[in-house]
Amino acid sequence: MTTIQIVANGTGTTDGGVPDVRAKGPPRSPQLWELGLVARYLPDVARYGIAVGALAFASACTGKIGDTATPPHGATGGGNTGTGGGNTTGTGGGGVVDPGRVGIHRLNNTEYNNTVRDLLGTALQPAATFLAEEGFSFDNTANALGMTPPQYEGYLKAANNLMVESLGNPAQRARFMSCTPAAAADPCARQIIGTFGMKIYRRPLEAAEVDRAMKVYDADFARAKNGSEAIGQALRAMLSAANFLYRIEYDPDPTSRTPHPLSSYELASRLSYLHWSSMPDAALFDSAKSGLLLEPATLEATVDRLLADIKEGAFVESFAGQWLDIRNLYTHSITPQIFPTYTTALSDAMMTESYMWFQEFLSKDRPLTDWFTADFNYVNDVLAQHYGFPAAKAGQFTRVEVTTDQRRGFLGLSSFLTLTSVPSRTSPTTRGAWLLSELLCSPPPPPPPNVPDLNASAEPDAGSQPSGTENVRVRLEKHRAAPACAACHNSFDPIGLGLERFDGIGRYREAYGNGDPIVPTGELPDKTTFAGALDLGALLAKDPRFSVCAASKMFTYAMGREIENYDAVVMQNLTGKWAARGLTLKNLIKEVVLSDAFRFRRGEP
């Protein structure tokens, strides 16, 4: 069995003869690749050199797509049982692998909106007016979620507005007003604070905490002589508190690295924020109260239950929306003169299709080995026309299986094809590098200084450009004639060129705008050849890096932190068990949830 390899530092010279990007020299030409679309994946490599999977960063430019000679341990399904049950190599005591550490975790804007919706039954979405969330990687990464005075001011105002609304709306009021407080130090007020406060803080309150909130109640009752308003102020204070705005997990000794299990309430929150981007529901709280949640069997059943309640698609929108960059379509720019059919309705349909496509993998237990070959789409009338499919019902999305063999699997999804294009045309470089970075977790290294800019001169996909101008393939081939460029571009350009029969908004075509026929064949650096997108999909389907990459993305999202060097063993364990169990998304989530990293934590000096 091969082992997982985590590369400590990925910057520097690659083995492909690419100059060290850190070398001093004149400031480099801008737009090295294309409009920065590719460059966004570089920092991952630069900092962590994440290569979860044996193919280290440095070998990315060998582009061994489909090369199974060096599989990244057995995540390819069947056969390999990984290290199941072998949790013995970690640093912790009691056979627990080092679970790592997530810091205090502020709710991001989505989580805040969902949480107050579930807590108070409000339709207000206060975070819509908060300062923009500044995300990186996934937007739930704990240590990227800071706090500044203007942000806090937003929370403070929101808590006030929420309580004003809740006191005035009978249905919302009934959620917390289980009795009628009418006096100073009213036991009823104490009861409300204790009971509803548990939901606000997502755990039972300590007596001192109830006392502190009662002081707010009493002070306000003294001021305004109104029990309801005073309760409103006490709950408002709790909604403004760190214990609500942050997910805080406690260590018995915050400075000790010895792993310890999470409390059942902390685990409940990890589960609910993973699945729903929101607080636990009543059943989760019950399960936390009884302690049953700590049992692995309960955990698995809980995952099934939480996944079955898709809650407005929170998980798919958040996880797939960010992993697959589907959200980027919101701001993706298109040149209308070149793509006049690209309307808001079309881009909405592209996003919806991608979410539904992903949801099918999730809820129908389709293995990820189908990812590149699955022959189904979800279309409404707009998207059906875009794809050249038979007409579909207006507005409604229908699952279709079209057997023309032009469009198949993830590589045929127009969201992916569009957002990896530039506004006026396809960018095979971006498509190839995106696939390597995001689906195989093997991002190519940054380009060297002073490479010429392709963008300005390559011809658009359609329109009135004179015939005889060079198409993208020709220009890229010239670019790759330079040895310094070839080493890397050979690894991703052919992949992108294999998808050239999809234009910059994902329409099928067989010729460029200037009349040149499109040749979708290609050869990878290891001399594997492919005839077109279908062939390419089949090659990618066999690439063992994909499932390992998917696991690392899911782990990052579920934990709310980046993968660190010490996660190697956890990742190895969980990907091994996942492979043994069958490569479905549900099994992946279960293995992440059952992993030591998810169920345990530790302090740090």
Next chain:
Amino acid sequence: MNSKTWLSRRNVLRGLGVGLALPWLESVSPPPAYAQAASPIKRYLLMYFPCGVARAYWPPKGAGAGSAWSLSALLEPLAPYKKYLQVLSNVGQEELYNAGVNPNPSHSLYCAPSFSCTVPDVKLPILGGPTVDQIIAQKIGAAPFKSLQIGCSTMNSSSDGRHSSMTRSISWSATDVPLYKEVNPQKVFDSLVAQLAPGGATDPANQALAQLRKDRDLSVLDYVAQEATSLSTKLNASDSRRLEQFLTSVRDIEERTKLQGTSIPGSGSTKTYTRPTMSATYNERRSSDAINPTDPVGYNRNEHAELMNDLITMAFETNLTRVISHMLDDARSDYHYRFLKQRSFTANSVTSTEIDAPLDTLLQGSLLGYHGLSHDGDNNNGFATVNYWFVQKFASLLDRLSKAVEPDGSGKSVLDNTFILFMSGMQGSSHQLTKLPVIFASGGGIFKADYHNNFPAQVRLADMHLTILQAGFGVQMAKLGYSGATVPDLLV
């Protein structure tokens, strides 16, 4: 599975993006002057624009003082305010490039670090230090708002693969605390007015209610601070640091709340401020009726920038704050400035002419957005047209501040006591780090004014900032990031 789920939710979000426009007049007076800061200059404004300038049309003619220099075609809107200006040629920050950090992508590296003069972490939002505006705020920020951060970007602009605070925030109070800017003029206005007249309570009948609100806010804040303090003993060092960010924010709001509605002894004038009718929200999705990112209905970038100039003036003349940073756009914005008419610039001419055609008619495809334009050469008219607009907004602010009267009765203008740094962290089309476009505007007396400082040898940006900190604001700091020494040539 329900396909409508996603659609309906998106509609909800879209609907919320539309701000309410309520006509609202407030008549308020400036609060008292707070303890006079021991600083030669009272106020500091950092006005940032991205991607540098079309250099062919930027450098002033001649060098030295007064009539020895004249404005260039791009600087021409500043003509009425020439006596306040010092234009710096040959300032650079190559240290950022030479520090060994992968210079790609450049925009996130040449944004906030231009004001901290540190080399940031390549991935996390770690800047390496606070920015100069925050260092100055520490010194002179005694006011209800220690500082304000505002900007004009309404796009979810590209962040070049870094944490987006690296391209969208030029103010950082500490190495890991980006101060996100507010882009909505209504929200800025509301915060300022709430400070002057909580609850809109200039009407005496509302005073009791305003007092109740203030008492309640303080009660809540007290609870929150106590609770967080009790938490901190249960956390380790790194979490305590993060909780400290929270507590600092809570205390900041608490202090400001205590100052709400403070009466105004010794202040003369009463001025009427009108609430902006235009709202602008960040992260706005492209509009629903067109595919390239056109502006949302009712949004106008020029009006937005003018409103921000109004708010800067209001915040300064009421002494509600002494330090502001303002991003005219994000570091890698591809905003389409199609509301502008094209200007035609020609080599060696000191003026440009407006062509009666919108900016986008001459431009093609991906080059239409500002960032794309910036890469189309240092003499391209599209790039220069947007640069010219940035300079116009700078000029219109100078106009306001030169007419705003200091509330202290000295008869001086607000501009007389304000230092403004107008600059970009990049040179121009090639995004180099030398010959940055940098202009000071100040009342004179400390920094040279009506002056083109054409340095024969490159001046380090860090040294320039250090000089401003020391000479302009009395900050006792020997070194700023990679600075070496001060630049006496900047001073009178």
